[in-house]
Amino acid sequence: MDLTLSAPALEYREQLRAWVEANLPAHWRDVPVGTGDDVEYVRMRLEWGRMLHTGGWLAPHWPVAYGGRGLGVDAQLAFLDVLVAAGAPEQMNTNGMGIFAPALMAFGTPEQQTRYLGPMLAHDEVWCQGFSEPAAGSDLGALTTRAVPDGDRFIVSGQKVWTSYAMYAQRCYLMARVAGVEKGVTMMVLHMDRPGITVRPLRNLTGSSEFCEVFLDDAVVDAEDVVGEIGDGWRVATYALARERSTALAQRALQLSRELELMNVRLTNEGHDDDILVDAFVRSRAVDSTVRRVLATIADGVEPGILAPVAKVLWSESHQAQLATLLEVAGPEVTEAPPGWSDWQRALLFSRAETIYGGTSEIQRNLIAKSLGLPSDRG
Numbered sequence: 001m002d003l004t005l006s007a008p009a010l011e012y013r014e015q016l017r018a019w020v021e022a023n024l025p026a027h028w029r030d031v032p033v034g035t036g037d038d039v040e041y042v043r044m045r046l047e048w049g050r051m052l053h054t055g056g057w058l059a060p061h062w063p064v065a066y067g068g069r070g071l072g073v074d075a076q077l078a079f080l081d082v083l084v085a086a087g088a089p090e091q092m093n094t095n096g097m098g099i100f101a102p103a104l105m106a107f108g109t110p111e112q113q114t115r116y117l118g119p120m121l122a123h124d125e126v127w128c129q130g131f132s133e134p135a136a137g138s139d140l141g142a143l144t145t146r147a148v149p150d151g152d153r154f155i156v157s158g159q160k161v162w163t164s165y166a167m168y169a170q171r172c173y174l175m176a177r178v179a180g181v182e183k184g185v186t187m188m189v190l191h192m193d194r195p196g197i198t199v200r201p202l203r204n205l206t207g208s209s210e211f212c213e214v215f216l217d218d219a220v221v222d223a224e225d226v227v228g229e230i231g232d233g234w235r236v237a238t239y240a241l242a243r244e245r246s247t248a249l250a251q252r253a254l255q256l257s258r259e260l261e262l263m264n265v266r267l268t269n270e271g272h273d274d275d276i277l278v279d280a281f282v283r284s285r286a287v288d289s290t291v292r293r294v295l296a297t298i299a300d301g302v303e304p305g306i307l308a309p310v311a312k313v314l315w316s317e318s319h320q321a322q323l324a325t326l327l328e329v330a331g332p333e334v335t336e337a338p339p340g341w342s343d344w345q346r347a348l349l350f351s352r353a354e355t356i357y358g359g360t361s362e363i364q365r366n367l368i369a370k371s372l373g374l375p376s377d378r379g
Helices: 007-023 039-055 073-085 094-107 110-122 233-269 274-299 307-330 332-336 341-355 361-371
Strands: 127-130 146-150 153-160 171-178 185-191 197-201 212-222
Touching (some): 007 039, 007 073, 039 110, 073 233, 094 127, 094 171, 153 185, 171 212, 171 233, 185 212, 185 233, 233 274, 274 307, 307 341, 307 361
Parallel strands (some): 127 171, 146 171
Antiparallel strands (some): 153 212, 171 185, 197 212
């Protein structure tokens, strides 16, 4: 598929651009990633998501029945392009909308789709992801969270970790192993306000605490909240994660280019030559091209396959290198520099997690090697 914008997507983009210029508060623009998890930061992301939903701008590629506009994937690319160019914050529910929602549309029941997609899009319900565990990060096959059948419900026990913004979430799309079922890994929806759920924020290197531990002690999940078939969770999760590396990575790729522009302005104003950013520019173009190929493949109804891990490695490592270049040029006085530099420093620290979450670079390289017939680091 050619991702040159269609006429409907171009019209949508121009209308959205005018709306954003008129409605996006100036103090919400260009807030670096990883600079806060406090109530005000979350409120900003929630409110922005609600404003976009009320205006009818969110998820233009979703079917009309689910609250979208029924446009193509190119309209979602136009959406991201406009928002990133304006320096707008991410909406609070990008995780649920970009990862779980496509899986729910593909594998969920009509009742599940009606119950969950509308409130997710409206930002009335915040979603988090219950995949990683202390001993099962990128290796979901090793997860130990158990779901024991009990009539028309499951009793779930275990521990999840790196669950972003779980302390604010009302819903969690959860991976658990159903007891008594061979290869019983299953996707299900967990209601975060039920008994037996404890959320413990984890303070990270930047001083923020958006990552959380979630402890499940006989928490109840209704049988009607199983997404797909029991034991089919790996297929559902693989489908969902492939979408994460399409629209989510498209946003990251555009943000990489936006960040590069801001860095160039900052360094030029400080009297530095912009040729130090040549490598960063080349990397940003490579990321953009690869992510667009992933989007085009999915738009054609084909799974992206090995393109997905290639895009993940390219983006995460390029972003780390780009921020490291900026801070190296800024010098050791960065922590005492005028406001602005300290935000970039925190963004660099936060980016250290980008080669870990969503599948580590080591896991991605093993997948790439396997597809090429090469040995992995596991032999």
